[in-house]
Amino acid sequence: MKEAKYIWKDGELVPWKEATIHILSHTLHYGNAAFEGVRAYMTEKGLAIFRLNDHTKRLLNSTKIVAIDCPYSEDELNLAQIELLKSNDFQNNVYIRPLVYLGYGAMGVSHKQAPVNVAIAAWEWGAYLGEDGIINGIKVKTSSFTRNSIKSTMGKAKIAANYLNSQMAKHEALNCGCEEALLLDDSGFIAEGSGECFFIVRDGVLITPPYDNSLESITQETVIEIAKDLNIPVVQRRITRDEVYIAQEAFFTGTAAEITPVRELDFRVIGSGKAGHITQKLQKEFFDLVMGKNQKYTHYLTYIK
Template sequence: MLTDKINMNMQYYNQHTYIFLNGDFVKASEAGTDLFGQSLHYGYGVFEGLRAYSTHHGIRIFKAEEHFDRLQQSCEAINLPYEWNKQQLIASTYELLDKNNLRAAYIRPLVFSGANMHLTAAASANIMIAAWEWGPYLGQNLLRVCTSSLERPNPKSFPVEAKVSGQFVNSILASNEALKRGFDEALLLDQDGFVAQASSENLFIEKDFKLYTPPLENVFPGITRQTVIELCRELHIEIVEKKLTIQEVLAADSAFLSGTAAEIIGIKEVDGVAYKEDWEHTIGASIQRKYKKLVLEEENYEVII
């Protein structure tokens, strides 16, 4: 069982922890929120997830610009005001890590709206950035995955390319269902019955020495997903974006998930069907090793960064 994922008592902050809030650094224990805000009542907010790594060049936030660009794009997708400068936010995030004495951390920017009980676009918004020590979200071991009874939200009803707070109720329900059934993670199908993604990660499968991943039509445009694609090009690994059936996923040689929080994590089995290929000899394992070297800056992949 994934103790990291189901541990509801994890301490994300203490009385000494700082957060960044609307341009200032304040104690997390002293920060408050408006109980009449749309973000609290309706999930009308957006967030991002970044990782900082301790490298031989010092503390580095992996693909910080891409993440803050996507934060702005998510706000624009749901008409949430965004008035912050990207470079200033990145600098403030590094300062936040320093204030909290963090060298390797997970970073959570959150844009949330103020008081408004109407179902109308927000007139103003706030930004908060927090950081804490957090290992790989899904742990280190190969995963047991099941097909969820829930579907990925329909892109015609919701901007699925945006990282919107309220959308992740779908992820919580799917993940919780999987855990209750004794699995580690869930795969969600789209409205047409094709495999979309896991609750909060993108999916890749290997078949006959090629990688396949669902197209962006109904999956989240993960930055780690794009990094995997870029690594494949650098390593001359053929990768194909196509709609996948659950039958194709079950018949694959191997499979893995990708995400900033989870990083690269292999799948042992789906719906009780185990992959026969030894993980250490798969393309996914090679990508996992290359990804770790990339984020730790142990190899020169400037073209990717």
């Protein structure tokens, strides 16, 4: 990881190496913390945060779902992220990680007596699944781990505890020689990747799973909007694993993954084995959007000046 100068922590800019927590912080033991993944892109006009307001709103929705009372408002958190980027000398694209967590002061499963802390880190970061993956696609394995069931956890919250499931799925996929995992829900339909939403293309139609038991993805929503503007038909419905095998195209989306093509699933080549025509069109439009090259979508960018 490429370190930056400062991390924003409870209202102050703290040197990177000094932004620490106590070993008995409640979240460290019990996993209740809400976080976000946000990107800022180095455009011709300087750094611009992609859909800042939407990410912060989802962060606060997550804290509400898991009964954490965040001490900062949406406006305060937005300004904190802007302040953090201004304070660091970033020269390339940046990943931003806001985190609302339970600190030191109480132990035991009940969390309401634990203090609430907020930190925001940012660092320069390239393609999550590799630059080659963005161009040529990645190998994916259907995971033996089922996506967390809505019967036992809350998928609309982006919370730390949910990601143990993702971590184990990713670990399994990497050890099988693949770059990413694809998880099914407890009914056997495709849910999402370990940290991404999923799309396929069949007969010119873009298809993506519903939000039944997964996070409401901001990048997925953006891709759907772009597709409709390009007159690409979009359907949100359940997808089976074998349907992916016979799809013409498949790709992941997410803040980290952006738009990453899937060239293989379970050692079956998808389509031509590389980024398909529709995937490439969506990639071009998406990267034009986040780089400030499409005036229609400038409202999605918050420029750092």
